[in-house]
Amino acid sequence: MLTYTADEMMTVAAARSLLNGMTCFVGIGRPSEAANLARRTHAPDLVLIYESGTIGAKPGQVPLSIGDGILAETADSVVSVPEIFNYWLQPGRIDVGFLGAAQLDKFGNINTTVIGSSYAEPRVRLPGAGGAPEIAAACKEVVVIVRQSRRTFAERVDFVTSVGFGDGAGSRQRLGLTGGGPKLVITDLGTLRPDPETGELVLAGVYPGVSVPLVQEKTGWDLAVSPDLVEIPAPAETELTALRELLSPTPSAARQLAVPDGAGPAARRPVGEGVLS
């Protein structure tokens, strides 16, 4: 029987959400890992776009930063940073935006700015917005990947860095956001999807061996369960092998990929925690 970590399961589940031929605006950290895994397995024609201006990058390993040389060297095109946001992201021509989070709320809003009730005197100062607000606003759909805990999955985020469904269904339309918003949240326990009526995230899938009450216990709001709840298949051997190959050649990068983009030490946990089987 294959053994794998919860992080590996999460990355594999995230990779599966990306279809071949899609264009994907990739955040750094786990989104980049998952997008590169997808390209190495079922989606060889996945187009990776990084906010550093690299369009169609084909890195052999997962880059540590969104500006590693390998991205420029393997890209179909490298454009300036103003251009990547204005001509490529903003008009809604990108299929999927792939983001991390330090805090996420029940309407899929993302916080990567400050933890605590005061912006001026934060408990934890996080790195901030980066490209995320406009990725979340403009892409046809958004996938979020984030480890699950009561603190991370809050009723309401302390600071809305990037809008999911705002105050609920209809918010995006009222705000004039052109993209579709979060379609899928992938955690180390399972997956959440927005209720199409309310915009509230509900539990849509669990990994093998994960119980619904466990997920609910690790969620800071009263998590509803989809009537169509599925058990997500464990990683296939091909998926695990590809993932481990992708990470192995750059130990320093791999060591750090456990830290999602935009997350401070609060989100840091050793890789390997949460082995499920």
Added chain:
Amino acid sequence: MLTYTADEMMTVAAARSLLNGMTCFVGIGRPSEAANLARRTHAPDLVLIYESGTIGAKPGQVPLSIGDGILAETADSVVSVPEIFNYWLQPGRIDVGFLGAAQLDKFGNINTTVIGSSYAEPRVRLPGAGGAPEIAAACKEVVVIVRQSRRTFAERVDFVTSVGFGDGAGSRQRLGLTGGGPKLVITDLGTLRPDPETGELVLAGVYPGVSVPLVQEKTGWDLAVSPDLVEIPAPAETELTALRELLSPTPSAARQLAVPDGAGPAARRPVGEGVLS
């Protein structure tokens, strides 16, 4: 004694107005001819910028169009057309804008759009604005080169394509135009400069053998004469030789350079007309 044409005198006088090290946004036709002559004679470090996006072009011959391959191949940098207008022209970082005209009025306003009182039913439809309105608005100063006649030098232009001093002194400030406006108008008879008080063009220089009454007779308004009127020296042998070399290798281009940019057949005269000495 050297013989030369009025057109040659005009081009030489125009070239002299460009100082070494200046940056010059060059219109096609005679402005391009004069700017290239300046670069070949006293201003080897003149930076030629064309609206096609070529910055620092160093053509060996005068190009027929602003998009000839030689401009891109010899440029320091080639940028997109939106960029040349937004980043390079608009902020006022260009020293001199060098324009032609089909019609020019006493306040240095330029018409290259329609002749006749009705835009909808013009007597003559000219090519239109091109880059000229923003060149005239933004460059630190503007030089205009145009053959002189009562019809061309009108009291008021039929259509203001590019603003000189508008309705007179103060107009540019009221309109929020950031550049300095016309500094010099070079014709086949002499040169005009704006009166600093009124913005009205006055006769500032005449070529050898040209009388003030002749210039006034060829001007559609009551042309005042500067107290500092000068006689402009005839072309030096070095200037004439450089000009003729510049034009000689491309007979088809040379044949057509008599037609200023933006001018229809109305402005067309055979080269060689008006030999003065």
Added chain:
Amino acid sequence: MAEIVTLADAIAAAVRDGDTVAMEGFTHLIPHAAGHEVIRQGRRDLTLVRMTPDIIYDQLIGAGCARKLVFSWAGNPGVGSLHRFRDAVERSWPQPLELEEHSHAGMANRFAAGASGLPFAVLRGYRGTSLLANTTGVADIVCPFTGETLTAVSALRPDVAVIHAQVADTRGNIQYWGITGVQKEAVLASARSVVTVEEIVDSLEPRPGAVVLPSWTVDYVAHVPGGAHPSYALGYSTRDNDFYLGWDEISRDRDRFSAWLDEHVYGARPQVAAGAGIKGGAEC
């Protein structure tokens, strides 16, 4: 993903009667062959958009394809007037031509706004000119920070962009270099796009100054060597200045123009590079 098809199929699929069509190329890389195919296919009521309408638009206008022209400089570069354009504006032949006239800076920003998914762009422009009273899509806009009044121009969002490039790869990625103009903006601003290319290669090689349009931004690619003639494709051809000079004579006379069109456009086989039979010099 771009489909690689014949020019005739590309135009048939992409360009429809009544469309707003931007055939772009700033002197360099003008899609003449594609324009001829539009004429051959008899498209009508087009709104033609282009910063520098030149010979190919003169031909489209003279052939009766255009209802409206959106532009900033309509001339024969370095030569003078476009006579078919003038005939349409001054004498409504072969039909009236509605004009929407701008400056280059305005048009470039309108394309950039379209490519950016914005309804307008801001620039310093048009102020004090007679253009303001005679065009649409231009308005004052006040800076919310300084109170300064600037100019807004409305976005261009053509139905179709048509451009010519040096190279495509077999997957439909497009590469062009030299004077790159406003073609990227035109393609990204338009709902559909057609690209004719000098050459199709297995894979693109990086080149100085090259723009690459990924395959997924383009709909149809057609292999049309010489498809820019009498404009040029840097590295493949030079500008046929004699043709531009000769066009002045051909286009002055309605009958002579029509005869030229019969022989060199209607009479040409679609996929053949339209420039082939009309090299400058002798015929002009």
Added chain:
Amino acid sequence: MAEIVTLADAIAAAVRDGDTVAMEGFTHLIPHAAGHEVIRQGRRDLTLVRMTPDIIYDQLIGAGCARKLVFSWAGNPGVGSLHRFRDAVERSWPQPLELEEHSHAGMANRFAAGASGLPFAVLRGYRGTSLLANTTGVADIVCPFTGETLTAVSALRPDVAVIHAQVADTRGNIQYWGITGVQKEAVLASARSVVTVEEIVDSLEPRPGAVVLPSWTVDYVAHVPGGAHPSYALGYSTRDNDFYLGWDEISRDRDRFSAWLDEHVYGARPQVAAGAGIKGGAEC
């Protein structure tokens, strides 16, 4: 025309106490050596502008050079927090740090507006976010054509831009390639500029993807090989990821940070590439 001078002279001439300074470089080509020179020269009260303040801004903040930070993502890329930045924000050490916080799209457009000589730029952004209530330079703007409400951001016009490039020629023309970021905009938006380069050559050769800044857009050029370390210059060096990882430990502790600064910045000779003594691995 750019003057070619020493790094110390360039910084002394261009950067003054109280200036607004944009040291740009999007992960690639970050002007670390120039930043160290600013620290060495003891500049104070700077408003530091940068889309992605990372290690070099962490150092400038920790060294007490900065009064204010204008930014969109302040982190150690791929690693986590900037501890000197956090210490300044959370505990005002060594002094309080005023923040003006934006998104990347906002900052990129603010630089572009500055480069364009416009007081603001328009984008789709910020709407619905908490940034709106906690920053300045952002306002609603209504499209005069469609009535749609969009977002305006105020232009950035720094006093000085500082960038690192691969090559300059002896006349001071600048060339850089790879990930080119927002450096062109930063230089064109700023009143003054300093460029450090890996190499000075007789004449630039055209390169794929290269940006060229003509000499007349730049004030000071200094030859500082390795001047981007631990960032990199494509074709000259690779990103020293171990240094980025190691910085996490160095920067967590005030004393350890100060000792590092003493040894590697204050103790280093000005014109020596500041990266030389601090290669990753062992020391981190």
